[in-house]
Amino acid sequence: MAIRNVILDIDEAVYQQALTRAGAEGQTLGQVLTTLLTQWAGPLPISPPPAGVPTPTPSPLPAARIYTVQPGDTLSAIARAMYGNAAKYPLIADANHITDPRRIWVGQVLTIPPLPVVSATPLPTPVVSTPTPVTPTPAPPPITWVGSPNFNSRPGPKTIWAIVIHSTASSSLEGVISWFNDPAVQLSSHYTIGKDGRIVQHVRDEDRAWHAGKSEWKGVPGVNDYGLGIELVNLNDGSDPYPEAQYQANVLLCAYLCRKHHIKPEDIVGHVDIAVPPGRKSDPRGYDLGRLRLEVSAALNT
Numbered sequence: 185m186a187i188r189n190v191i192l193d194i195d196e197a198v199y200q201q202a203l204t205r206a207g208a209e210g211q212t213l214g215q216v217l218t219t220l221l222t223q224w225a226g227p228l229p230i231s232p233p234p235a236g237v238p239t240p241t242p243s244p245l246p247a248a249r250i251y252t253v254q255p256g257d258t259l260s261a262i263a264r265a266m267y268g269n270a271a272k273y274p275l276i277a278d279a280n281h282i283t284d285p286r287r288i289w290v291g292q293v294l295t296i297p298p299l300p301v302v303s304a305t306p307l308p309t310p311v312v313s314t315p316t317p318v319t320p321t322p323a324p325p326p327i328t329w330v331g332s333p334n335f336n337s338r339p340g341p342k343t344i345w346a347i348v349i350h351s352t353a354s355s356s357l358e359g360v361i362s363w364f365n366d367p368a369v370q371l372s373s374h375y376t377i378g379k380d381g382r383i384v385q386h387v388r389d390e391d392r393a394w395h396a397g398k399s400e401w402k403g404v405p406g407v408n409d410y411g412l413g414i415e416l417v418n419l420n421d422g423s424d425p426y427p428e429a430q431y432q433a434n435v436l437l438c439a440y441l442c443r444k445h446h447i448k449p450e451d452i453v454g455h456v457d458i459a460v461p462p463g464r465k466s467d468p469r470g471y472d473l474g475r476l477r478l479e480v481s482a483a484l485n486t
Contacts, residue, residue, distance in 0.1 A: 346453065
């Protein structure tokens with residue numbers, strides 16, 4: 185630190201009085217003047233503490249909260265409710281070791297971490313680079329993620345080349361969601377389409393849903409290993425209708441999945457077509473699979 189010498193013109197009587205008072209307080213006049221000038225000029229800029237001096241401990245962060253997933257929840261909706269910002273959902277995913285934000289299910293208990301303290305340190309300027317061109321994934325139709333605990337990994341290479349159409353043998357989309365969210369049921373499908381055309385997803389395409397049972401298609405057994413399951417809400421009695429809204433939603437979903445996974449329309453089949461032994465299953469009874477394949481083919485060629 186640089187030192188400055190200050191020349192002070194002062195009355196002799198004042199000097200002697202100040203000298204006497206300073207000596208009585210154990211100080212020199214230089215120390216008194218230094219203190220006076222420092223107080224008058226204001227505090228010096230803060231310097232880093234010397235080595236060995238402890239730094240103050242920051243206040244503790246707020247405690248994490250617990251949330252139980254409800255029907256219809258998504259991570260972004262939970263983040264909006266908890267943080268006021270749906271874009272904060274990765275904080276919840278990271279805190280719960282969720283690799284795919286769509287993989288949550290009703291009844292799952294989530295840890296909701298506190299928001300991190302924002303640092304005043306400016307972020308470094310990002311390095312701008314030219315992105316590598318990628319083939320865009322086709323946009324899916326409107327799909328609501330509802331999740332299911334009933335799935336596992338596909339064995340070996342995760343090649344998906346068939347779509348299996350089922351009927352639920354029930355009349356309620358909400359009932360199917362609840363059924364597939366029960367771990368004791370040991371059943372699931374990748375998608376279910378309600379009579380009003382609503383599409384929900386229970387299991388990621390990349391994972392194996394439990395929908396086909398003992399099955400075979402084109403001489404390859406175990407359709408769960410390479411197939412995607414789509415349930416249609418229907419009583420499967422041959423007379424319960426499949427409304428046009430439900431049918432058109434299935435065309436859109438199948439066309440999207442065919443483009444995404446390079447599935448041929450001829451490999452869109454009914455549960456009845458793959459069940460082993462033949463005749464073990466009858467669904468989707470009353471559904472026009474031929475029309476479905478033709479309309480999916482037309483959609484793929486547009």
